[in-house]
Amino acid sequence: METSEQLCERIAEKANGVAIVSFSLGKDSIAAYINMRKYFDKIYPVFYYMVPGLEFQQKSIEYYENEVFQQRILQFPSPALYRQLAYFMYQNPAAVDYIHSQDIYIPHYDEVFAAAKLDLDLPIETYVGVGVRMNDSLNRRISIQRYGAVNEKRKQFYPVFDWNNERLISEIRSSGIKLPVDYRIWGRSFDGFHYKFLKPLKDHFPNDYEKCKSLYPFLDLELLRHGEKI
Secondary structure (H helix, E strand, O other): OOHHHHHHHHHHHHHHOOEEEOOOHHHHHHHHHHHOOOOEEEEEEEEEEEOOHHHHHHHHHHHHHHHOOOOOEEEOOOOHHHHHHHOOOOHHHHHHHHHHHHOOOOHHHHHHHHHHHHHHHOOOEEEEEEEOHHHHHHHHHHHHHHHEEEOOOEEEEOOOOOOOHHHHHHOOOOOOOOOOHHHHHHHOOOOOOHHHHHHHHHHHHHHHHHHHHHHHOOOHHHHHHOOOOO
16 A cells, blocks of 8 residues: 555646645644645645634634635535534424424535535546544544545545554644644544533633524533533
8 A cells, every 4th residue: 555645646746736635623634734735736725614603713713824824714514514403403392393394405525525626616626635544443444455545536535544643743743733722622623512522612612602502502401411500
C-alpha cells in the first residue's frame, strides 16, 4: 500500500493541484490539511454544522479563515441536521405532525460536497480530502487495507490515513496551528447532543445551548435524564 504522502502526491498530480478538505474543526481534519498543503496548490475548506451559527464554532472558524487558510470556509448544513429533524429528535410532540408533513429530505455527504463544488465553481470530479485514519477503529483499518485510501467513485481520499497519534500531534504542534476551544472543554471537537457534550455546552456556552434549543426544543430532557436540574 502506498503511504499517505505518495497518495497526496498522486491525487494532487491527477487533480491539477486543486482539492477540497472536509474541515470539521477536529484534529484529524487539521492534520489532513497540513499534509495536503505540501502537495496541493489550492485547497478549499468546507465545514458542515449541526446547528447554524454557534458562537464558539464561529470564533474558531474566524481564526482558521484568517490565520490558516486566508480564505473563507464554506459552511453547509450537515446531513445529520436533516436526519435529526426528520426523526423528531428532542421535538415538541405538538410539532411532529407539521415536521412529518414537510417530508424532509436527508442528503448524503456527497451531495453536500457537490453543493460546495457548485458554489466554488469547481468540477464535480474535484477530490475531497477527509481526515480518516486507520487507527480510528478496527473497521476503518480493515476497510482501508481492503479498499485503499481513495474512493474514486466518490472522489474522496484520506490524506493522513496512516498517521498514528504521535505523528498527528507532532505535525500539528510543528505547524503552529491551534486546536479549537472544543479540545479544552470536551477533549475532541463538538459532535452531538449527548449528555457529555450538552452539559459542558450549557456550562461554558449558554447562548449556544439556547441556540441549539431553538432547533431541538426538548433538549433539556437529555440533561434531566442524567439527573441535572433545569
